[in-house]
Amino acid sequence: MFKKLFTQAHRGQIISEIERLLPAFRSFARGLCGDRFVADDLVQAACERALERLDQVSDVAGVGSWVNRIIYTQWQDLLRKRKSRRTKLVSFGHYQSTQQRSNRAGEHQTIAKLDIEKGLDRLSDDSRAALVLVTMAGHNYQEASDILGIPVGTVASRVARAKAMLADYLYPTHKNNQETIEYVRLSDEQNR
Amino acid sequence: MSRTDDKSLSCYLDGELDYPHAKEVTNQILQDARTQDRFIALATSQSLLRSYGQTELHKEVPSKLTQALQQAKRTKWFPKEQRTILQVAAVIVLFVASYLIGRNNRVDQLYQPSLVPVIPASLEQTINTVLEYQKSGSVQNWIELQGGESARITPVQSFRGSEGKFYRMYLIDMTGDGTTQQFWAMASRKGKENWHTKGVFATDTPGSI
Numbered sequence: 001m002f003k004k005l006f007t008q009a010h011r012g013q014i015i016s017e018i019e020r021l022l023p024a025f026r027s028f029a030r031g032l033c034g035d036r037f038v039a040d041d042l043v044q045a046a047c048e049r050a051l052e053r054l055d056q057v058s059d060v061a062g063v064g065s066w067v068n069r070i071i072y073t074q075w076q077d078l079l080r081k082r083k084s085r086r087t088k089l090v091s092f093g094h095y096q097s098t099q100q101r102s103n104r105a106g107e108h109q110t111i112a113k114l115d116i117e118k119g120l121d122r123l124s125d126d127s128r129a130a131l132v133l134v135t136m137a138g139h140n141y142q143e144a145s146d147i148l149g150i151p152v153g154t155v156a157s158r159v160a161r162a163k164a165m166l167a168d169y170l171y172p173t174h175k176n177n178q179e180t181i182e183y184v185r186l187s188d189e190q191n192r
Numbered sequence: 193m194s195r196t197d198d199k200s201l202s203c204y205l206d207g208e209l210d211y212p213h214a215k216e217v218t219n220q221i222l223q224d225a226r227t228q229d230r231f232i233a234l235a236t237s238q239s240l241l242r243s244y245g246q247t248e249l250h251k252e253v254p255s256k257l258t259q260a261l262q263q264a265k266r267t268k269w270f271p272k273e274q275r276t277i278l279q280v281a282a283v284i285v286l287f288v289a290s291y292l293i294g295r296n297n298r299v300d301q302l303y304q305p306s307l308v309p310v311i312p313a314s315l316e317q318t319i320n321t322v323l324e325y326q327k328s329g330s331v332q333n334w335i336e337l338q339g340g341e342s343a344r345i346t347p348v349q350s351f352r353g354s355e356g357k358f359y360r361m362y363l364i365d366m367t368g369d370g371t372t373q374q375f376w377a378m379a380s381r382k383g384k385e386n387w388h389t390k391g392v393f394a395t396d397t398p399g400s401i
Binding site: 012015016018019022023024026027030031040043044047048051113115116117119120131132134135136137140141156157159160161163164166167168169170 | 198199201202203205206208230233234236237238240241242244245247248249250251253254256257258260261262264265
């Protein structure tokens, strides 16, 4: 009983943490599926499932990875269902056209964002998931490995492949050696 | 550096390489023009992707997402079915506790009537007077003129019960037919010179006072 009470005392903390991380979950889900409505549905379903299984979380610090894993699982389920029904998922391309229509209505939208969305849409689901987890959600390879349920080496390969494909699509228009050297210096300090 | 080294560059950008390997990649980037170009391409696309993610982070969260969480926060600690069980358990615990506390505090129940002698009316009047006016330790004799029985009443202790009643314990030595027997007795005050003896116990009664 006391153990139960102790566990229940953490319930509020975990829910608060989920609430705090909602924007990050939405960002991850958006990167994963490419459509903000589908993303919100994914996050909502994941939060509901998380609330049902709060007793599975022992550490509040791990809530982010845990919910992201649920979001990813929900996304995989959704993909399977859609594929079995032979229906096409809403893609970044579809969303992009929606955005372009809204641009005409005056909504601010940068070209870079459109390019990124188009580039992400070209990636495979697995590669996109790994890339979004590491680059957009800020997880390291080990955390991404836990969330996706694959080895760390596979995460590294998928992220690299996705980055390469994205870079091929978004090949930079500016080549400045000085900028390169600055990038190298910063990355070197980061690695050190 | 060939295209197969995209993995190293990617890990380098993500800070996932150990220092010796990272240093090696750094040197390759600085020395090889193709690697430089590739690095810029990867770094730029990664930077754009991060910015895209940051933009998403600052968008307003729809109320449908926050509502469920806020409702869950307000939810009681225990689910409905557990709450019912706990309520029933709490009632039982309260009942048992109140019974035990009441049992310990109620002198009426502690001293169950177990009258050994039959107290004559005239003796009862004497007891009332003694308990009303005599100090603990003082002795008062009583004699029945017709039957030749006699008694000696000695108040022993006075106290006040939790319910506010006054109680007195007294010893009574009753003599009749040539024998004397001692009893403990407990009386509660009903009014002036009106004491009600709750119980009388022979001093040799097992478990008595």
